[in-house]
Amino acid sequence: MRGHGGLGASVLALAALLLGAAPAQAEGGTAPYVFAEDAERVAGEASSTDAHTLAAGRGHRSEIGPNETLYYAVDLDASSYAYASAVAVPKPGAKVDARDSLTVTLRDRRDNQCGTGDRRFGSAAYPRPLAAQAVRAVKADGGVCQEAGPYFVVVERETEGTSAQEPWQLELRLIEEPAVEGKGAPTVAPSPSPTGTPAGVPGGEPVERPGGTGFNDAVALAEGSFKTRLAPGESVFYRVPVDWGQRLYVEPELGSATSERSMAYVSDALEAALYNPAYGPVEDRSVLFGGSPKTVPSEPLQPVAHENRHASASAVKATRFAGWYYVQLTLSPEMAEVFQGDDFGVTLRVGVQGEPADGPRYAGDAGPFQVGDAERDAAEAGHSEAEVARGETMAVVAASGIGAGTVLLAGLGVWFLVARRGAAARAPGPNGAPANPPSPGQGW
DSSP states (O other), X not given: OHHHHHHHHHHHHHHHHHHHOOOEEEEETTEEEEEOTTOEEOOOBSSGGGOOBOOTTSEEEXXXXXXXXXXXEEEEOSSSEEEEEEEEEOOXXXXXXXXXXXXXXXXXXXXXXXXXXXXXXXXXXSOOOEEEEEEEOOOTTOOTTOSSEEEEEEEEEEOOTTSOOSOEEEEEEEEEEOOBSTTOSOSSOOOOOOOSOOSSOOOSSOEEOOOBSSSTTOEEOOSEEEEEEEOTTOEEEEEEEEOTTOEEEEEEEEOOOOOSSSSOOEXXXXXXXXXXXXXXXXXXXXXXXXXSOXXXXXOOOOOOOGGXXXXXXXXXXXXXXXXXXXXEEEEOTTHHHHSOSSSEXXXXXXXXXXXXXOOOOXXXXXXXXXXOHHHHHHHHHTXXXXXXXHHHHHHHHHHHHHHHHHHHHHHHHHHHHHHHHHHHHHSBOTTSSBSSOOOTTOOO
């Protein structure tokens, strides 16, 4: 009975823990940036000798000070593309300069540079999550950075003297893309598809859909028209499933606002950044706002294709696989100084053009580089990755709870019958002796 009681208590305790679990958060914008609940804290080291190893396929938390260079270790095989990304999260209200930057580099143990990428705040010089990525490519003709073994992820922060000198929180990930079976995928980039505003931009009354505060809790969107309200300085995240052969179109629009100034405008009032399924930057754009509704300049991305990685344009190279594409929207803090209101309306029109096509035959699990029924269902329901994970976990807990409860009830029934038999055996007979004395060797 104690065993069944312990099992039931364990299930109840686990359910309570899961229901009460709070996401890991870091300050960023006007709402805390949400890290993955299982994100492992890891310290970056100034020396590669002391670098801690990052596990592939999961999030890690760290931090970086001004003008620091930090090392992390990773183990790579000889056949997979490797994507190392870092998301920097400055404190809300922190002063940043247009030249402040985050750089991520992958290096092998011989100090060869395998790939590098950097992001700057640029003209939209206000604090917001900023992601950069380095890629280790697999080359048919071999060369450096192709062998299996230890590599280093080097994260550098450049901060001007006039900027805030507090540490930035970091979210680190290593994502691996399996090799393609057979002769491999094409090694020549496809011809560019026509750009420009597509026909049939989603209209109708927008659906209310507040965004998440990070990649982990980015809210899923299907094709359609959505709206939310952003406070000055706030960043929100969305994600859209885009399959092989499809092209994504995202059109953010900042709604009208009033001002007491005669010549009211805010440069870079709304900044929109797109990221691919490996958390690599695709493109970012912003809009000059003067009070009338204003749309961030947008064009459809190129159709998703494995061979896009061989293109010269960075926005085309980034659309190299299917999966979740992320949209980050940030409203300038200056909006609070120029226009009236505590928050401002934003409409997000999302189009996914084309029918899904066959993708490459990966030699291993496609992982995040695929779109299936689960992704489409999450997009229709507006669920974040964290919500989907919690739902799956709670389903397991519920099933475990039902099973444990059944065992527990069965145990109680057996205990009740045994107790009744024992009581009947101990009941005195007419002469005062037990009515059913135990047999030799049997206890009461």
